[in-house]
Amino acid sequence: MEFGNNIKLKRFAAQFIFLAVPTIFVAAFLLWRANAYFSILRDQWVEQLIYYSAGLVIALIFYIKRFRFLTTFSLLILLFFVAYKFLDNIAVGEFDAFFISKQFLVFAILFSFGWICGWGFQRLRYFPILLSSLFFLLGIYLISKTGEFNLNTIFFILLPITFYGIYLLFSSNEIYKSKQSNFLSYRNLIKRLFFFLLLMGVVSTAVIAVMYDEIVEKIENYGGGESNEDNSMLKKNKDGSVSNQEQLKINENNNRTNKLVFCAFIDNMLEDMDIPNPLYMNSYYFTKFDTLTETFERDKNVPFNDEFTPDPSQIPLFSIETQRNKIDSGLSNKNRKEVEIEVYKKNLAKDAFLAPSTAFEIQPITVEKDYQAEFKYAYRAKSYVSDLNSAYFIYNSDNEYIQQFQEQRFAELRRAKSYKNVPERFLNYYTHFPSAKKFSNFKSLADSLAKGKKHTIDKVLAIRNYFQQKNALGEAVYSYSDNPGIPGLPGASKLSTFMFQEKKGWCTYYAGSTLLMLRAMNIPSRISVGFLTVDRSDNNKGWYWFYEDQAHAWVQVYFPEYGWLDFDFTIGNEEAEQSPEPDRTPPLQPPKPVLVVSGELQTIDTIENVIRLKSNHLIYNKKEFKDINKKISLNVASTKIWKDSLQITIAQLKKGDTVMSVSYDPKISFYPSSTIEKLLAKLPKNIPMDELYVKTENQKEITTPEEKTEELKSWTYYIIWSIVALLLLIIFILSLPYLTFKLFAARIKKAKSEEERAYRIFRASSFYLNQLGYSRKSQSFLQFAKQQVVPAFNNQYDTFAKYYLKIKYAKQNLNQEEQAFIHDYWSIFYKESKKKFDKKTSFKKFLNLNKYVQYFYLPKLEEANGRTT
C-alpha cells in the first residue's frame, strides 16, 4: 500500500539522517585518531571513512528488504576472502602485492563493520546501545594509547563519542518505534538532534572556558605552521620563539628540530691554556617531582634559592640587574670565579634567560647593526662558576684526555667535606625521595651502587658507570632514543620502565632516574634544564652555537664548599653534539658602554649639533642613576642616530621624542661618580655621544610586566568553579517557570488594546494554571475554565474565557462592561488564584520543570486519545 511505502521511505531517510550521518561523523574522529596511532592504517582516514560509510549505508538500504543477515553476511565475508586470496596469490607483479592486500584487508574489515552497523540500525532495537558503548570503549582505548588526557582528546574524541552515545540512545528508539506505530515524527527527531547539539555546545563552551589558556596556546602552535608534535624540552611561544619548558614531563616521545636558537660567548678558558672551557647553559632548576604525572617541576619555595630568573624583556637597555644574594644562596666558596657571557638570541624567547651555573647579573645590550637581521635581542650576564664546572667535566667521552681531565677533578672532589655542616633544611629538601612504591626499585638499585663507596663523588660515578655498562657482547646497555615507548601497564612508572626494562630514552629519562638515585643515596641534587654546550669553534674561541636539539636536562649535585656542579649521564646523543650546519660568524661584540643617558628631547640645535635632554635615567660605568630629572646637553656631531632600524639625521629628530644615547668613549670613564651631581659637574658640557636611539611609540610604552602568576591552577579551583557554575545553572533552570510567568505577566501590562490584553491574560493564566497543576490537556478552553478552573479557584475564569472567545471569533467589539471586565481581570485572577495555595505550595509547584516543559510541548496525539468526552 502506498501508505506503507511512505513510512518505510520516511524511516529510511530518518535512519540515514539521524543515525547514519552522526555515526559516520563520530567514526571520522575515531579513525582520524586511530590513524595517528596505528601505523598499519597509513594515515588515510578519509578513504577508510568512505569504506565504513559505504558499508553502513549499503547495509542500511539492503536490510530494508527481508534478507537474512547470517546468509548475506557470510556471503559478503566469503567474497572478501576470495578477493583477498586472489590479491595475495595472483596479483604479484608491478605493484606491491603486500601493500595492496593490506589495504584491501583494511577496506574489508571497515566495510564489514559498517555493514554490521547498517544491519544493526535497521534490524536490532538495542543495537545503538551496543554501538555507542563500543565507540566509547574504542575512544577510551585510543586516548589511552595515543596520548595524554588533554584538550585535544577531550574535544576530538571524548565529547563527540559521549554525546553521540547519548543522542543515539534517544533518537534510535524513536525511529525504531515507528516500525510498530507506523508513525514517525521528524519534529521530535530534529528536536532531539538540536537539543543534543545545544547541550554539546554548552559543554564545549564550558570546557573552553575552563581550559581557555591551553586552547590559546594550542591555537597559536597550530597557527605558527610549526610541527604540532611536542618537543618535551622546549616550549613554543606565541611569536614562534622558544624557551625551556617550565616543567619536565616524562613523555612517550620527543620531537626535535635543528634550528638555531641562540649563540653565546662564554668568557671562560681552561687555566694556563688557551682552550675554551664550555659551560652548560642553565635556564631553570627542577627540584620537585610529581610522582603521579611523573613531572619535574619548579618550586617557588626552594630553600636557598640560587636561581636567577630575570626577565630580559622587562629590563631597559644597558640597565644592569644584579642579585648578589644568589651567590650566597649557592652555598659555595671554593674555586669559584665570575664568568661573563654574552647571549645573542635568534629564536629564543625575548624573556628567556640562560646562563651557566649561578648567574647573578644581567644587562640587556644592543645587537650590532649588521647582525640585527639574525639576532633580535642580546644580553650580557655574569655567573659565579666553579673551576670544576665544565662541559668536558661531564661529557661521557672515551677520549683519553678528557677522561684524564675528569679524573683530576674527581680526585679533588674526593677531598670534599661531608654534608655534616650543610644546613639541615637544605639537605632535607634536596634529598627528598618520593615515597610512592613504584620508585622503590630505584632506592634498592641506588643502595647496591653506593655500597662500599665512601666519597660522594664515587657514589655519583657509580651511577654514571651503571649507565655506561656494557653487556657480554660489548654493546651498551643504555642507549639514547627519542621514542622509548610507554609502559604496557597503565599507571606503571615511565621512569622505572626506562630504568629497568626499556633502557633507552632521552635526557629527561636519564636526568630523572639519576636524580632519583642520587636522592636515594641522600646526595642533595636537582635537575637543571637549559642547553647542552658543545665546543665546535675553531676560529671563534669562546663562541658557542645552540640549536634546538641541544635543549637538555641534566642533574646538579651539591658538594659542600664547591657548591652545585653539573653532571650529565645521558648516553650517546651524538647528534646533538654535532653541528647541523657550520657555525656562522659571531656577531660583533659591542664595546662596553661608558655612559648611557635616556630621556625626553627638549631642544635640538642642528647647527651646533647639540641636543638637550631632560634625563631621568643615566648609567655611568655600570652605575645606575634613576629618577634624576636633570637636564643634560649632548654633542651629537658624530653620533649615529637610529630610529627603529633606520639611520636618520639630526634634522629628523623631534622635540618630545624619547631617546637613549650611548657613549663608548673610554676617555670619559674616569670621573668620580659617587653622586650624580658630582659626575655631571665633571663630565664635559656637551658630552660627545656615539649612538642615539629614538624610541618609537610601541617601544616607549612601558610594558607593565604581566603578572606572571605561575599559577598552576589547581583542580580544586576548577571544581569549585564548575560547581558554582552548575549551581547557577540549576538555579536558573529552576527559576525558569517563575521568570517565564513574570514575562507573561509583564506583557499583559504592555498590551496596547483590550484584545491584546485578553490574549496576554489567556497566555499568562494558562501558563500559571498549568504550573499549578491545572492543565487544559485536550479540553477546550471554555470547558477547561468551567470544569477545572472555576471549581478550584472561583475566579470568574469562565466569564473571562467567554469574553476572550468572543474577541477571538465574534468579529465584533466588546461592550463597555466586557471591556472593563477584561481590563481588570488579571488582578482578580491573580488575587483569587493566590488564595488557593499557600506560598510554600505554589513555590514548590513553580519549581516543577516537568509541568513547565509540558506547557511548551504540544499535546501529543496519543495522549489526547484517551480523553474522549
Add this chain to the structure above:
Amino acid sequence: MEEQHNAIGRLIANMQTVIKGKPEQIKHVITCLLAGGHVLMEDNPGTGKTVLAKTLAASIGGGASFKRVQFTPDLLPMDLLGSYIFDEKNVDFTFKKGPLFCNILLADEINRASPKVQSALLEAMAEHQITMGDTTFPLEKLFFSIATQNPIEMEGTYPLPSAQLDRFFMKIYFGYVNEETELDIYTNYQNIHNNLTGLNQVISLDEIVQLQKEAHQVVVHEEIIKSVSNIVRATRNNAGISLGGSPRSGIALLKCLRAYALIDNRTYVIEDDLKDIAFAVLDHRLIYKNKEARKESLTQIINTEMTRLTQLKLF
C-alpha cells in the same frame, strides 16, 4: 435575541423536568432542530430515547403536530407516506397523507424496518417532499424527524446504509445515567411520568422557524470554517478510517455549529462549539477500519484541530 434565548432556555428547562441527567443530549437534539436537520439516537432499549422525542414534541405548541411511527419488519412505505384512497363522495382517489406529514416525527427503532421503508423515510427527509405517482406533496415547513435505533449488533435489525446515515445531522448516543441520577429517577418516576403528561408547551412552531432563520445569521469565523474543512479532510486521509466525511457532512457541521452557538445565546461560533458537537455530527458518517480506530481516530483529528485553534491569535 434575549427573547429567543428565553424560548430556548425554557425549552431546555422544560425538557429537563422529564429527561434527567442528559443535558448534552437535549442540547444536541435542539441543535439539530434549529439547524433544520434530523437526528438519530442510538443506544440500548430503555435509555430514554423515545421519551426524549416525546418530550420535545410535547414542549412545542402553536399547532405543532407530532407523529410517532413504530418501525417493524412488516412496515410498508405506504404506511409512512400515505396512500390514495377511493373517495366515494367525489368518486375519485384522494391522497390520504401518512404520518410523515407532521412537524415532528418520531421514527422509533428505524433499523427494524426493511430497507425499503428506511429509504422512503430518508428520501422524504432529504427532499422535504413526497412524490406519489405524478403528484408532489411538500412536507410541513418544519419537519423534524427523530429516529431511534437499537445498537446495530442486536438481532433483527437492518442496519442503515452509510449513504442514508449521512442524512442525519447527528447521531446521539444515550448511554446510561450516573448512579445518582438513576436513583433519583427511581425515586421520582411517578413525578417524572406526571411531568411528561402535564408538560407545558413552552415554545411555538413559529418561534422555532424564526430561530432557524436566526441560526443562519450566526457568525462563523474563517478559522473555524477552515477547521471544519481540516477535520473533514483529515477523516479522508486517516489511517484508521476507510470512508471519510463528505462535503455534506461539513455543511451539516457548520449548520449545527451555528445552531449550537444560538442555543448558547451567542451570535458567533467559538472553538468550544466545534469541540462539543463535531464528534456527534461526524462519527456516524465514517466507516472505520477497526474498533481501535473507532475509538481514537476522530477524537484525535478533532483534538489536533482544537489545539490549532486554541493557539491561534486572531486579532
